[in-house]
Amino acid sequence: MILNHQEEPNGLVQATIVPNEANADNAELFKEELTALVDNGAKNIILSFKNVTYIDSSFLGSLVVGLKYAMPRKADIYLVDLEEDIHDLFRLIRMDRVFKIYKNYNEAVKAIQ
């Protein structure tokens, strides 16, 4: 299991990436679990990176594929609790223009409302 998740009312899902290293070993499973959340009716997925100390390009690719899967199904993904260097990486490769990134869960919920 890569995502530990909790369902809230109105299609809101709070999901936390479990491993510290988000890498090629767990990218495929992560993609399956993320798309399954969308298939099960999630509309706003708040994805916490609080455990993640490193993300590689394979995992980043799965994250983008997850977003591309979610958008036509009227679902959205919000990223929260990013360590500074991971947030920097998102900025450096312009992924901050692709994902909605918030400081924490509460801020993401506020933005959704």
Next chain:
Amino acid sequence: MASDIQKKILVVEDNPAMMKALQIALERNNYVCMQAASATEAIEMMKTEIPGIILSDYEMPIINGFEFRQILLKNTLWRDIPFVFLTSHSNDYLVLQGLNLNALDYIVKGTAIPVIISKLDNILHSLRTEQKKSVRELRSAAEALNAKFIPNKAVELEDFHLAFWHKPFQDYPGGDFIDFIKIDDRYCFVVLGDIMGKKWKAWFFNFGFLSYIRATIRFNEIGSTPDVKTIIQTINRLVQLDDNLQNILCSVSLLLLDSQTGRVYYTGAGDLPIINYNAERKTVTIIESAGLLLGLQEKSSYDEQLLTLDPGDQLILFTDGATDVKLNGVKKSDYSSFVDWLQAYLGTENTFDNIRCQMIERLNENDQIDDASIVFIEKKNNP
């Protein structure tokens, strides 16, 4: 012998004394030892961390070793992990049953621990040798098909010095690609790309992306002034239309060098910002492109930046494998530290040779975690 990454072992053993003895011996022999007291615990562990080899007891409560092996064989992520049984039985029927489940070996408890370690080392060594052989064969086949993603050497230009360094992750042909496409005596394109994925999968998709890049550059050359922004937009559109590349993403830095004017036109798609060293002012500037990864959105917009290089000025392009390292066992992406590190070598005599030598040391086998590539461009001091 096998590399450290392959020497991550999962030991599944419900006897604490046996587990402790194995753990001490394995760690003494450079194995990273994941420990599970049951098959259920092992399965939970493997959901977040994949070992290089599994050593599993046969006699365990609830799920025994054979049942555990059968569960693994049904899972695409786990079925190919080398598997060795450890058991107190030496019954031929059980041995055969285990080997029929594609277990690589069958070790009887009571075997001296150094012998167990030696057997595991031999298994990993044989697999590594076999893997290297397969890589070599595949490489030759790919070269025969002209599917070459890293050139043998950089092209020679009259006004620019071009060089590159590339180290694939664990010697697999991987996701990075480099190309120098000389159009005529005036124009030359420099391409550095990285497919978002690893090993074979990335290597396979390299072919698709690089084919589109090469073809678009060649078509653009016909009857018009080269224009990097239009080229990258076209490549992105082509990638979007290709069903085989759906959900495959790629970063690219694309530069056009104009020998006549010393100008460099730069565009990028989700690439790391490039480094520009100004020789006269001895300053370093970080230049960011605006484009998103190729394959991400059909209507992505891309920019084009004009850089004018004077003699001695340098540009450095690199992929994330150059910036990501493992420090004290912890993997980190640290672009800023890499740029700080790089600055010491910019503007020195033999800048590129210095960087290349230092990179080899920096990314020794234990520290490298992805394909690493660096492309170096310097305006020559021609009279």
